[in-house]
Amino acid sequence: MEFLTGSLLELITQTSTNLPPDVRAAMSIAAAGERPATQSSQALSIILSNIDMASDDEGPICQDTGMPTFVVHTPVGVNQIEIRKAIHAAIAEATRLGKLRPNSVDSLTGKNSGNNLGEETPVMHFEQWEEDDIEVRLILKGGGCENKNIQYSLPCELEHLGRADRNLEGVRKCILHGVWQAQGQGCSPGALGVCIGSDRAHGYELAKGQLFRTLDDVNPNPELAKLEAGIMEEANRLGVGAMGFGGKASLIGCKITAANRLPASFFVSVAYDCWAFRRLGVRLDASSGAITRWLYRDPSRPVERMTKGEGFPLTGREAVLKAPLTEAMVRALRVGDVVLINGEMFTGRDNVHAYLMKNPPPVDLHGAVLYHCGPVMLKEGDRWTVKAAGPTTSIREEPYEAEVIRRYGVRAVMGKGGMGPKTLAALQEYGGVYLNAIGGAAQYYARTVEKVAGAFLMEFGIPEAMWRLWVNGFVAIVTMDAHGNSLHADVEKASGEELAALQSV
Numbered sequence: 001m002e003f004l005t006g007s008l009l010e011l012i013t014q015t016s017t018n019l020p021p022d023v024r025a026a027m028s029i030a031a032a033g034e035r036p037a038t039q040s041s042q043a044l045s046i047i048l049s050n051i052d053m054a055s056d057d058e059g060p061i062c063q064d065t066g067m068p069t070f071v072v073h074t075p076v077g078v079n080q081i082e083i084r085k086a087i088h089a090a091i092a093e094a095t096r097l098g099k100l101r102p103n104s105v106d107s108l109t110g111k112n113s114g115n116n117l118g119e120e121t122p123v124m125h126f127e128q129w130e131e132d133d134i135e136v137r138l139i140l141k142g143g144g145c146e147n148k149n150i151q152y153s154l155p156c157e158l159e160h161l162g163r164a165d166r167n168l169e170g171v172r173k174c175i176l177h178g179v180w181q182a183q184g185q186g187c188s189p190g191a192l193g194v195c196i197g198s199d200r201a202h203g204y205e206l207a208k209g210q211l212f213r214t215l216d217d218v219n220p221n222p223e224l225a226k227l228e229a230g231i232m233e234e235a236n237r238l239g240v241g242a243m244g245f246g247g248k249a250s251l252i253g254c255k256i257t258a259a260n261r262l263p264a265s266f267f268v269s270v271a272y273d274c275w276a277f278r279r280l281g282v283r284l285d286a287s288s289g290a291i292t293r294w295l296y297r298d299p300s301r302p303v304e305r306m307t308k309g310e311g312f313p314l315t316g317r318e319a320v321l322k323a324p325l326t327e328a329m330v331r332a333l334r335v336g337d338v339v340l341i342n343g344e345m346f347t348g349r350d351n352v353h354a355y356l357m358k359n360p361p362p363v364d365l366h367g368a369v370l371y372h373c374g375p376v377m378l379k380e381g382d383r384w385t386v387k388a389a390g391p392t393t394s395i396r397e398e399p400y401e402a403e404v405i406r407r408y409g410v411r412a413v414m415g416k417g418g419m420g421p422k423t424l425a426a427l428q429e430y431g432g433v434y435l436n437a438i439g440g441a442a443q444y445y446a447r448t449v450e451k452v453a454g455a456f457l458m459e460f461g462i463p464e465a466m467w468r469l470w471v472n473g474f475v476a477i478v479t480m481d482a483h484g485n486s487l488h489a490d491v492e493k494a495s496g497e498e499l500a501a502l503q504s505v
């Protein structure tokens with residue numbers, strides 16, 4: 001199996017950097033159907049540019065390269081232990097090359113292994129089959145969308161939808177609720193894998209397994225095919241929109257399976273994947289490990305470009321922000337304003353926020369832009385370079401952020417998906433804004449970083465450290481302002497009303 005590790009490395013690299021054609025097609029349709037000059041269409045144009053940039057430069061589409069999950073089919077007699085070892089070697093090498101972010105953290109000590117290997121990481125499922133080749137499928141699903149997975153136990157009461165009974169109508173309500181509750185936090189427009197039935201653990205596994213179907217296939221079960229089509233139509237009426245900015249494109253796919261259940265249980269398990277829907281597969285020669293064919297790709301079709309022009313069009317009306325920001329500067333901003341950040345910003349996510357509750361910051365944060373981001377960084381010689389740098393989900397910092405703003409004078413908090421009422425109140429009281437960067441646009445934003453000017457709290461590992469970045473032309477949208485306005489709260493309320501209107505059909 002001389003080529004096995006190299007083939008797996010190629011699979012990982014391509015999965016992380018080059019979206020499959022069915023996802024590209026679905027994103028093109030989503031972008032074409034969005035109302036022009038809206039925040040949702042602006043987000044989509046950045047996303048489309050990012051998809052092109054990632055494949056052009058073979059860089060990670062999103063800085064969160066997710067939990068690598070492999071599904072491997074082998075002919076009888078193939079040594080699965082060797083395949084496991086080769087997957088480990090390929091994962092470590094892909095991490096070293098910056099195609100994957102070091103994403104594997106010991107759940108007891110909090111230590112990042114640095115190479116994406118660790119207890120039960122990566123995830124591997126092996127099956128035997130009666131074909132001659134080995135088949136390896138891979139999905140990279142990030143934490144933001146993973147956190148929006150949801151499981152329902154029927155019967156139940158659902159916000160805006162009332163009672164969901166143990167029938168297909170109840171299932172329909174659960175799935176629509178699953179889209180609504182994700183809002184922009186899972187980087188919409190998203191795709192759903194759903195399992196009706198089974199037990200809790202296997203139901204989630206089967207739901208995730210549906211994400212290995214292509215977005216444009218048709219369910220062979222006519223009842224489920226009808227449900228999938230109906231969900232697509234109704235979910236895209238909710239108005240969640242790209243990144244939860246409000247808009248037409250909320251869902252790019254819905255794939256449903258059903259499994260037998262215990263009489264006492266009726267679960268609906270929903271696996272929510274983001275627009276950065278990274279899954280690919282290969283067939284391998286069972287004696288050499290060489291790639292014989294790619295799955296999900298049409299060899300006769302070259303990779304289609306997503307953008308025709310320049311990507312995100314600037315109008316000249318953008319507010320230019322350069323830290324340190326003053327109170328007057330941020331109070332002048334309103335929800336919906338587009339900002340261009342030039343100069344200094346600091347990254348800080350979960351560990352940094354917890355640290356700041358007990359310790360002073362290692363840098364002066366007065367007037368600072370604090371970016372919720374866990375970048376992919378590579379050390380080249382004695383210099384750090386940014387390989388991917390999109391935002392992470394901000395709501396995780398809701399328990400801390402108001403205090404960080406109050407104590408340390410941060411003026412702009414930036415991430416994705418918005419924050420809650422405590423942060424909104426702090427922005428109003430102390431003078432600050434929340435800026436929504438476009439989730440998953442890791443290549444787009446990495447290109448705005450001119451210099452890595454410092455690294456602090458490195459003991460937390462690369463994604464969780466505090467990085468001092470110098471940027472130029474970093475685009476974001478004000479979605480929470482110092483006047484008590486929150487686009488996220490508005491969209492959640494409006495889409496909740498749309499959801500209520502779908503209560504029964």
Ligand code: SF4
Pocket residue numbers: 062063064065066141142143144145146185186187274275276390391392393439440441
């Ligand atoms: S696109 Fe968003 S949800 Fe998906 S992996 Fe990236 S940050 Fe996470």
